[in-house]
Amino acid sequence: MIGCECEVCRSSDPRDNRLRTGLMIENHDHRLVVDVSADFRQQALREKIARLDALLITHCHADHVFGLDDVRPINFRHGPIPVYANESAWRGLRRIFSYIFDREHIGGGLPQLIPQVIVGEFEICGLRVTPVPVVHGKGEVTGFRFSDGHGSLAFITDCNLIPEESLEKLRGLDLLIIDALRYKPHPTHLHVEQSLAYIAELTPRHALLTHIGHDIKHAEATRRMPENVELAYDGLQVEI
Numbered sequence: 001m002i003g004c005e006c007e008v009c010r011s012s013d014p015r016d017n018r019l020r021t022g023l024m025i026e027n028h029d030h031r032l033v034v035d036v037s038a039d040f041r042q043q044a045l046r047e048k049i050a051r052l053d054a055l056l057i058t059h060c061h062a063d064h065v066f067g068l069d070d071v072r073p074i075n076f077r078h079g080p081i082p083v084y085a086n087e088s089a090w091r092g093l094r095r096i097f098s099y100i101f102d103r104e105h106i107g108g109g110l111p112q113l114i115p116q117v118i119v120g121e122f123e124i125c126g127l128r129v130t131p132v133p134v135v136h137g138k139g140e141v142t143g144f145r146f147s148d149g150h151g152s153l154a155f156i157t158d159c160n161l162i163p164e165e166s167l168e169k170l171r172g173l174d175l176l177i178i179d180a181l182r183y184k185p186h187p188t189h190l191h192v193e194q195s196l197a198y199i200a201e202l203t204p205r206h207a208l209l210t211h212i213g214h215d216i217k218h219a220e221a222t223r224r225m226p227e228n229v230e231l232a233y234d235g236l237q238v239e240i
C-alpha cells in the first residue's frame with residue numbers, strides 16, 4: 001500500500017508483494033483473462049501474454065477494470081477480443097471508457113472490444129461458463145464457474161455474501177478461488193473467517209484465497225490454514 005510501513009508492506013517475501021487481483025485460464029490453445037486492473041499491463045508483460053481469446057469482467061470497480069485500454073497491443077496483432085460483463089458492469093464500462101465505445105471518436109489506436117452482455121451460461125475457450133452472482137456491498141458482482149469434462153473451478157472475488165442460489169452453483173468444485181481481504185470484518189468483502197466458513201460448507205477439493213490486503217502476511221497466515229486451503233500469490237499457477 002502506498003506510504004505504508006507495516007510489516008507486510010516491508011516484507012522481503014515476494015508473496016507479500018501483491019498486485020491487484022486477476023486470473024488467467026489456459027485451456028489447450030485458448031486463453032481468457034478475468035478482470036484487468038491497472039496492474040494488468042505489468043502482469044501481461046510478466047506472463048508474456050501475447051494473445052487473448054476473451055476477457056471477463058466481474059464488476060466495474062477501478063481495481064478490476066482500469067487496465068482495459070492495455071489490451072490494445074494484443075488487438076493490433078490478433079484483432080478484436082470479446083468482453084463479457086453483466087448489464088450493470090457494462091453501464092460503468094461505457095461511461096468510464098466512453099472514448100472506446102463512442103462511435104464518434106476519430107483517430108488514435110483504440111482497443112477493439114466486442115461487448116457481450118452476460119445473461120446466463122455461455123461457452124468460451126472450450127469451457128462452460130456459469131455466472132455466479134454475489135453481493136458486494138450495494139453492488140452485484142459476477143463470480144464465474146468454469147467447467148469441462150475434466151474439471152471445474154470458480155473465481156469469486158469482491159463479495160461479502162454469497163446468496164443461497166449461488167452457493168448451489170459452487171458445489172463439487174476442484175478449485176474454489178475466493179475473496180479474503182483481511183482478518184477483521186469488512187462491509188463489502190469477506191474476511192478470512194467467513195471465507196474459510198464458505199470453503200468448509202462448499203467442500204471444494206482445493207481452495208485459494210485472493211484479493212488479500214496488507215494485514216495478512218503470507219507465511220504466517222499459511223501456517224493457520226486448513227489442509228486444502230492456500231493463500232494465492234502473484235504468478236501462482238495451478239493445474240487442474
Ligand SMILES: [Zn+2]
Binds near residue numbers: 001008009214
Ligand atoms: Zn502495509
Ligand SMILES: [Zn+2]
Binds near residue numbers: 059061136158
Ligand atoms: Zn469491488
Ligand SMILES: [Zn+2]
Binds near residue numbers: 061063158
Ligand atoms: Zn476489488
